[in-house]
Amino acid sequence: MITPAYMRVMAQYNSEMNRRIYAAAAQLTDAQRREDRGLFWQSLHGTLCHLLWGDRQWMSRLDGWPPNTVPNPQSPTLIHDFAELCTARVEADAKIEAFAAGIDDAWLDLDLTWWSGAAKKQMSMGKRVLMVHFFNHQTHHRGQAHAALTMCGVDPGETDLFLIVPGI
Numbered sequence: 001m002i003t004p005a006y007m008r009v010m011a012q013y014n015s016e017m018n019r020r021i022y023a024a025a026a027q028l029t030d031a032q033r034r035e036d037r038g039l040f041w042q043s044l045h046g047t048l049c050h051l052l053w054g055d056r057q058w059m060s061r062l063d064g065w066p067p068n069t070v071p072n073p074q075s076p077t078l079i080h081d082f083a084e085l086c087t088a089r090v091e092a093d094a095k096i097e098a099f100a101a102g103i104d105d106a107w108l109d110l111d112l113t114w115w116s117g118a119a120k121k122q123m124s125m126g127k128r129v130l131m132v133h134f135f136n137h138q139t140h141h142r143g144q145a146h147a148a149l150t151m152c153g154v155d156p157g158e159t160d161l162f163l164i165v166p167g168i
Contacts, residue, residue, distance in 0.1 A: 002128040004103045010135040011100035012165045015093040017142055021121060022048070022086050024149045024156035037148045040141070044148040046076025048085060051141050053078045055092050058134050061114045062127070063099050103131075118143060 025033055025044060033045040041047040053075035059065040068122060069079060079085040108131070113124040149156050 002108065002132060004100075004105060004108065007100040007103045007108075007131055008097075009161075009165050009168050010131075011093075011097045014135060014138050014163050015097055016164050017159065018051075018093055019137075020156045020159075021142055021145050021149070022089060024087070024154045025082075025145070027154050028149075028152055032152055033082060033153065037151060039144045039148060041076045041144075043076070045082065045085070046144050047141055047148070048089070049078040051138060051145075052085065052089055052092060054137050054141075055096065055134075057091075058130075058137075059099070061112060062130070062134075063095075065095075077116055127132040134155055 020033075025048065028044070030045075034043045036042045037044065039047050041050045053068055053070070053072070056065055056068050057072075060067040068075075068078070079088060102131055108128045110127050112122050112127050112130055113122060116123045146159065158164065
């Protein structure tokens with residue numbers, strides 16, 4: 001099931017869902033985006049920053065992106081300006097899609113070894129499982145962002161994979 005084609009579908013889905021969430025978030029005021037809504041990362045803005053932080057962290061391990069300069073607990077403060085955050089998200093999603101386009105079975109068959117700040121130790125795991133985690137992390141926190149938007153009366157639209165990515 002965890003194939004190069006699956007990675008490409010998930011990258012496309014990830015990009016489209018981020019476009020929808022960010023378009024919906026743009027309908028709110030900055031104060032509404034920053035209000036503590038009881039999410040794990042408190043606000044919608046903090047959650048969106050954490051999502052970008054997580055993608056950058058994993059892509060630094062998987063594809064050589066520059067690592068984050070702030071630790072995970074400060075991830076909600078990664079980028080203060082919403083317009084700058086939007087631009088960074090679009091750029092990251094394009095790079096993730098390009099990365100996914102180059103994944104093959106030989107790469108997926110390898111293990112990745114990295115230092116985990118969360119676990120405070122060196123870890124090693126198969127790339128197939130890590131790629132599932134990578135996209136699952138996005139889906140998990142995007143669900144929280146969706147809930148925050150719904151609380152504000154903004155509908156980000158359809159979220160079902162089969163309705164988002166054509167041709168799957």
